[in-house]
Amino acid sequence: MSDEEATIAMVDSNLQRETILPSERAFVYSMRLEAMKRQGRRTDLTCAQVAHKSDGRKSRDILAEELGVSKDKMQRFIRLTFLSPELLSLVDEGRMKMLPAIEASYLSAGEQEHPLDAISAQEATPSHAQTLKMKRYSKEGALTAALVHSIMEEKPNQVEQFKIPKRSIARFFRPSATKDEIEGRIVRALELLEQAERRRSELGGVRWAT
Template identity: 35%
Template sequence: MKSKSAEKIRLTSYDELFGAEDNNVEGTYTTVPLSQLRPFKNHPFKVLDDEKMQETVESVIQHGVIQPGIVRPCADGYEVVAGHRRWRACELAGKAEMPVIIRNLDDDAATVLMVDTNIQRENLLPSEKARAYKMKYEALKHQGSKGDKHTADAVGEKAGDSGRTVQRYIRLASLIDGFLELVDTGRVAMIAGERLSFLKPEEQEMVLGAAGNIGAYPSPVQAGQLKAMSEEGTLSEGSIYALLVKKENGGQSVTISSKKIRDYFPPAYTKTQIEEVIYSLLEQWKQEKEEETDAGNTV
């Protein structure tokens, strides 16, 4: 007889491999050929042939697909709503078919389910969350959710993100791919990406090109300045280079130990959440200093 602790270990491993889903899903259980499966339109989550995928492949070879995918009928087969990684694992394992639950879902319901069954995965990139949250936000609005704040709160509920955090991720979805990749790799801070997202795509391309040539990417403060220039109609190639070169030739760099910084935050805080708090406090401090200067000048 297996111990409760052994069962817990197995279940945790399974959830990591396949993702947690509602076991009481309504629909028709069946097995379909892999050739009849189609990816979800604009699926925002990456399916990588990495180490975790190899673990999933080995599990499929040894035990089969224990948790069926969720699909819905489409014109030439079945669109995968949940189970893209299992589908890929079946392909790599040499399987010809996969167990699924067929559900009749409209576009909005399918989108919400697709996001909810993936959003709790570990190590999601900012670009994945940005596109996923935008899709779910629009789906909930179509379903009749009232109020931007209420909808944003509902979008982030499954992953434990606040409505404000959701809105920031949704802003990132307006970034061009080049900047999204820089946010994913940490070369551009999320708060800087949020501010750059207000620039028109052609303006973002200009900034990205200049940054690449100089080798210096906009800081959160500079991103705010670029946003202001865009709104004022003064953003140009010359003004972009002048701003970024100023940073490259700027003052003394400051390095702070990440361990020291983490001492001030709860253990569960992610790098992105820590950055948001730090930049928010710095902005507040900067504004207070500017107000003090202005007050001194008026005396």
């Protein structure tokens, strides 16, 4: 096998795994496409070992057909390979959505540090609209760290959060309590308080016979 054939065989084998992270899929697609471009006329090793000719079609069109995905979807995944390792990790963790990540991938390596710092400071990832704005400023050569922080300060699609210092409520929970357990118990306590206050209000309106 040539180097290109070996790469294609290895990539195809990896695609058979049940669970593939977005970053893994991105690099697998990218490696497969590059191997096909280098290989030239031989573009498929999966169909009964028959060498198919491209018939003038682009490698990316042939690859999308072989993978059973749309060309746009394949290109979106390949675009993730331009993200910094730190931002790509956020995509794998599910903290950063696909569309914002794709737009962020058009920022330079240095510019990608800006949203990463803002994510850490604000504990929130940018929306698609916000990364589109960052991309526009980047094209104009005007994207700065301060501007990215300003863009991310207002996030209309993010639910407002209310934070309570853990030390203030620690005595009400066991040390091993999870975040969901703590949240659930606080909500339940507030519901019980609301019910008690409603009963007191109702009793306050009753006139007792003498």
